Amino acid sequence: MNARCNLLSLSSHVPSQVLTNDDLAKMVDTSDEWITTRTGIKERRRLAATENASDLGYKAALKALDEAGMKAGELTHVIAATCTPDSLCPSVACIISGKLGAGAVMAFDVSAACSGFLYGLSLCRSILAQDPAARILFVCAEALTRRSDWTDRTTCVLFGDGAGACILTADDRPPLATLEDAICKSDGSLNQLIIVGGGTASQYKQGDPVGSDFFIHMQGREVYRHAVRQMSSICEEILERNGLSIRDVDLFVPHQANLRIIEAVGSRLEIDADKVFTNVEHYGNTSSASVPLALVEARAQGRLEPGMRVLMTAFGGGLTFGATLLRF
Known part of the structure; x- marks a missing residue:
């Protein structure tokens, strides 16, 4: 697919509350040493009781619109990636578009768990191929702490809340970055390995x-x-498809789920450690928001410069996985 898919802006938003490993040690049988050794995570963000995933996404969306110099009324699409929506219906995308005052836009959610950002970029490219005049707000918003079992130390220590957002078009405005390629896949036979419940399979009655x-x-x-296997192999696939090697990658931004996974994937790809960006220490696993959060921080730290090629990869429940190439 040769459709032009440009990112005009890229933003993020996280809740103000910081939940450290020491805080968790007061809630569940764990310790800073136990968590850090196994995951590399030191702290994560937790939304307030008055906030939902859509609130985080809305704030990230406002920043994305501002950076792009656009008003909500100029949008044609609002798409949200999330596995922790405010409700089964309405969608997070509809809630955000309503708060923005975007008007009669196409709005819907994408459910690809931690691969949501990459799936969404691929989807936006397809929309722009069909309608080059489209102006898309794409938001990734997660409220994972709302679905964390605070008695289970093997899972509750991993997750945090956050959101990322970007504006995508195919017009001639100078872009922040251009999507060069995207590959997204899944293996539904392994759907039971990661589950966020609470859907219609949970047959609750009023008061249960x-x-x-x-x-x-x-x-x-x-x-x-x-x-480790799927992220490594799909990165190799996208590089080969584009006639590239790992030496052509200026920055590698993997899903920030666990530092040990990131290190193992980097080792398999044989990429220089100084080309691997991580911020999992500060945010934990924020699912679909993970990669955009990392990109925003990399940019703020001066790690992204014009002309750089960024390789991104992610893996999540479904099982879903993917890889994309961005040129800044």
Whole structure:
């Protein structure tokens, strides 16, 4: 597909509350040393009781519109990637478009878990190929702490809340970055390895207590094994498809799920450690918001300069996985 897909802006938003490993040690049987050794995470953000995923996405969206020099009324599409929506219906995208006053736009959610940002970029490119005049707001917003079981130390220590947003067009305005290629895949036979429950499979009646199926469940060892293999292989595939080698990559931005996974993927790809960007220490796993959060921080730190090629990869429940190439 040769459709032009330009990012005019890129933004993020995280809640103000910081939840450290020491804070978690007061809530569940764990310690800073236990968490850091196994995950590399030191702290994560947690939304306030008055906030939802859509609120985080809305604030990120306002920043994205401002950077792009656009008003909400100029948008034609609002798309949100999330696995922790405010509700099954309406969609997070519709809630955000309503708050923005975007008017009669096409709005819907994408459910690809931690691969949501990459899936969304691929989808936006397809929309722009069909309608080059489209002006798309794409938001990734997650409220994972709302679905964390604070009695399960194997999962609750991993997740945080956050949002990222970008504006995508195919017009002639100077872009922040251009999507060069995207590959997104899944293996539905492994759907039980990561589950965020609470859908219609949870057959609650009015007044029933919430069961354990409402919260995140993950088979950690199997997830680690598949994540490393699939992210490594799909990165190799996208590089080969574009006639590139790992030496042509200026910055590698993987999904920030676990530092051990990131290190293992980097080792398999044989990429220089100084080309790998991580911020998992400060945010934990924010699912679909993970990669845009990392890109925003990399840019703020001066790690992204014009002409740089960025390789991104992610892996999440479904199981879903993908890789994309961005040229800044």
